[in-house]
Amino acid sequence: MSVTIIALLSLTLLGLSLGLGLGYTAKVFVVEGNSLATELSDMMPGTNCGQCGLAGCTAAAEAVVEGRAPATICPGGGTALAQSIAAKLGITLDLGGLADKGPMIATVDEAICIGCCKCLKGCATDAILGASKQIHGVLREACTGCGGCLDECPTGAIGLQPLPQTLKDWNWAKPVLA
Numbered sequence: 001m002s003v004t005i006i007a008l009l010s011l012t013l014l015g016l017s018l019g020l021g022l023g024y025t026a027k028v029f030v031v032e033g034n035s036l037a038t039e040l041s042d043m044m045p046g047t048n049c050g051q052c053g054l055a056g057c058t059a060a061a062e063a064v065v066e067g068r069a070p071a072t073i074c075p076g077g078g079t080a081l082a083q084s085i086a087a088k089l090g091i092t093l094d095l096g097g098l099a100d101k102g103p104m105i106a107t108v109d110e111a112i113c114i115g116c117c118k119c120l121k122g123c124a125t126d127a128i129l130g131a132s133k134q135i136h137g138v139l140r141e142a143c144t145g146c147g148g149c150l151d152e153c154p155t156g157a158i159g160l161q162p163l164p165q166t167l168k169d170w171n172w173a174k175p176v177l178a
Helices: 003-028 035-043 057-066 078-089
Strands: 104-108 158-162
Touching: 035 057, 035 078, 057 078
Parallel strands: none
Antiparallel strands: 104 158
């Protein structure tokens, strides 16, 4: 046998045995989480923007299930998400102090932007385009309107504006049944 075939067979056997070992270990040492927290986390936007003060949507969902946080914890989800979470948990919800501005998108004022790239660190979805000493822009499809970039910008060139409705994202309102 040639050296190439021996090397190929040994690497194949090594990969197969390590893969089977990892698969067996994953089955034996499985960590089961809270299924309700997983469902709530799936309902949240999933951008892990940190507006809620926690380390992502999974941590926020766990805090809501444990009772450490209210159902209105996610500013990005707005009132619709808060109502869905309250319905899922079977709790009453007071939305009097929560204003829902609707979907927002970040915009960059090109006259003020100095190209410092500090806003790139604050964007959880990498929606801001630009390089050092160049004007930055925002990818509309990727921006979730979380506002993480607002605090990072030293010149105030970034602002949030309501997402304009287009034919692509416009929906009919559900009819009211009498």
